[in-house]
Amino acid sequence: MNKINLAKTRPDRTLRQPMELVEAGLVSETTLADLEKVAARYAVAVTPDLAALIDADEADDPIARQFIPSAEELVMQPGENADPIGDHSHSPVSGIVHRYPDRVLFKLVHICAVYCRFCFRREMVGPGRATALSPEAYSSALDYIRSHPEIWEVVLTGGDPLMLSPRRLKEIMSDLAAIDHVKIIRLHTRVPVAEPSRISAEMIAALKVKGATTWIALHANHARELTEKAREVCASIIDAGIPMVSQSVLLRGVNDDITDLEALMRAFVECRIKPYYLHHGDLAPGTAHLRTTLAQGQALMRALQGRVSGLCQPDYVLDIPGGHGKAPVGPNYLSEDNSLSRQREGHMESRYRVVDYCGDIHLYPPEG
Ligand code: SF4
DSSP, X not given: XXXXXXXXXXXXSOXXXXXXXXXXXXXXXXXXXXXXXXXXXXXXXXXXXXXXXXXXXXXXOHHHHHHSOOGGXXXXXXXXXXXXXXXXXXXXXXXXXXXXXXXXXXXXXXXXXXXXXXXXXXXXXXXXXXXXXXXXXXXXXXXXXXXXXXXXXXXXXXXXXXXXOHHHHHHHHHHHHTSTTOOEEEEEEOHHHHOGGGOOHHHHHHHOOTTSEEEEEEEOOSGGGSOHHHHHHHHHHHHTTXXXXXXXXXXXXXXXXXXXXXXXXHHHHHTTEEEXXXXXXXXXXXXXXXXXXXXXHHHHHHHHHTTSOGXXXXXXXXXXXXXXXXXXXXXXOEEXXXXXXXXXXXXXXXXXXXXXXXXXXXEESOOO
């Protein structure tokens, strides 16, 4: 873990206006006009915990790149889309996205503790967007889940479900667990790193429910986000019997260096959080400056394979634009050996080339 104390100033409240970022010394006043334009379109929030991690003297600070708005967000690239992973086309009722047969997303709130500059739902989240589901919409969403016995897992996402009060979370968890076929309730959250003080004993108790198993997926992209406080609340969650997995987004200038990516995955495992997904950056509007190429992502995954154990390996996935779901995007370590000489020899059985962690190629089954 990074032991350098980067806290130069620690604001006492969440920064939401570009002028507040200027006053906190996190951006230059010369950028104010552009940042006002960005903030008029996409929500801004930087919690005191994350502001304290930013080294304002470092132009490309990996925490700042994730949360501090930039004029580059005003530039749209071809292919970018307000709904890059096709939530709308798979939403049978308000609040529900039903993309895969056995699971649904249940979007309860549209607010987050912090607003990520690369968010794939950036056109849908933030103050001033739709607020929490109305009681009628909530009831219709539950009816939809009840009437689809194939739904085994409900993923609470948003927005960030841990922005709800413990009392409301308890009601929602109980409503879902009362549905016989719902066995897993997974919550996607950034709160343990963005605002760890929200995770109270009462909230953890609210997440445990009879009749269904709770999982928490923590979103973090740089090892520095896993501060002592963040680690403590994750330990409390896991000690309470709630397993955790990670999800990260591969981001240029944040974790697209093998040393940073390795440190992040090791930090998760040290916290008893199993690395789950490394997402390729979605085609959200104004996010090209934060995306890598797929080839870079594959090279990083290959390098990770050579450096850390299987415990530290996430799946590198792409959400196919248009709502076609996630696909693992490699790299591929196996290819069929279709050599002509082998065909001439009349071999019926397939043989494969397999690449080891050093990049060397071997035949399977071996020759001889
Ligand atoms: S916490 Fe999640 S939903 Fe909220 S802004 Fe970040 S990526 Fe988007």
